[in-house]
Amino acid sequence: MVVAGGQGARLGLGIPKALVKLGGLTLLDRARAVLEVCCDEVLVAAPVTLELPVPAGLRVSDVTRYSGPLAGVLAALDARPDREAFVLGVDFPLIRASTLRSIAAARGDAMVAVPAPGGVPQPLVAAYGPGAGQALARVAGTAPAITRAVLAIGARLIPEEALAAWEGGIEVFLNVNTPEDLALAERLVS
Numbered sequence: 001m002v003v004a005g006g007q008g009a010r011l012g013l014g015i016p017k018a019l020v021k022l023g024g025l026t027l028l029d030r031a032r033a034v035l036e037v038c039c040d041e042v043l044v045a046a047p048v049t050l051e052l053p054v055p056a057g058l059r060v061s062d063v064t065r066y067s068g069p070l071a072g073v074l075a076a077l078d079a080r081p082d083r084e085a086f087v088l089g090v091d092f093p094l095i096r097a098s099t100l101r102s103i104a105a106a107r108g109d110a111m112v113a114v115p116a117p118g119g120v121p122q123p124l125v126a127a128y129g130p131g132a133g134q135a136l137a138r139v140a141g142t143a144p145a146i147t148r149a150v151l152a153i154g155a156r157l158i159p160e161e162a163l164a165a166w167e168g169g170i171e172v173f174l175n176v177n178t179p180e181d182l183a184l185a186e187r188l189v190s
Contacts, residue, residue: 001076002031003069003089003124004046005062010177016050018090022182023189027090028052035088037097043079045072069124070136070146077133085132089124093185094172102166103127103158110156111135117160117173123150125173 004027008017018028025033028044035042044054048061060079062071073087086100104127107113114126123146132153139152164170176185 001073001079001085001087002028002035002042002044003072003076003087004028004031004044004052005050005069005072006089006091007050011179011182016052017176018046018050018052020176020182022093022176022185027093027176028054030093031088031090031095034095034097034100035086038100039086041080043076045076047071066140066144068146070140070144070149073123073146074133074137074140077128077136081133082130084130085128087124087126087128089175091176092122092125092173093176094168094174094188095125096168096172098167099125099172100127106158106162107156111153112150112155114150114155114157115163115173116157117163117170119160121147121151121155121157122173122175123147123155126150126155 004018006017008020013020020027032042044059046052060075063074103113107127111132112126112128114121114123135153136149139149143149143152174185176182
């Protein structure tokens, strides 16, 4: 599940974040390519008003009663409620398929496994178990931010020490939000 709803305002490029190019590919294409390596289906969640090049049937619209990433994650997980799913935000362009597999392995019997580089949970680079969408929906009214919601359902946090040992280490968790982040990502993919 690709969460692609960001407007990219902090990047200052005047286009949605999903359409920003990095190393010749859009952030959306990068996220989809990583997920296609380890998933049998890749859905894209975004607000209905955001125009994205996504084939019919592979796009879900954000849940309108919520805002931000929670709206996209709820929509994506609701589309396939009884399946395991990776959720990957387009603003994590350095994530590798091996990283996602390691997160899934770390999930064990938890509802969600969330990496926490630098001690900061990243629920947009996470493995969600069957039923996680329903569990998030139950707490969304009292925890409307995605991080608070996943913590409220007992997410298993993966500490930085474990992440550092994985292929690519901590740098694959670079979250691209600013022009400086984008420039750093360009240097890292070159």
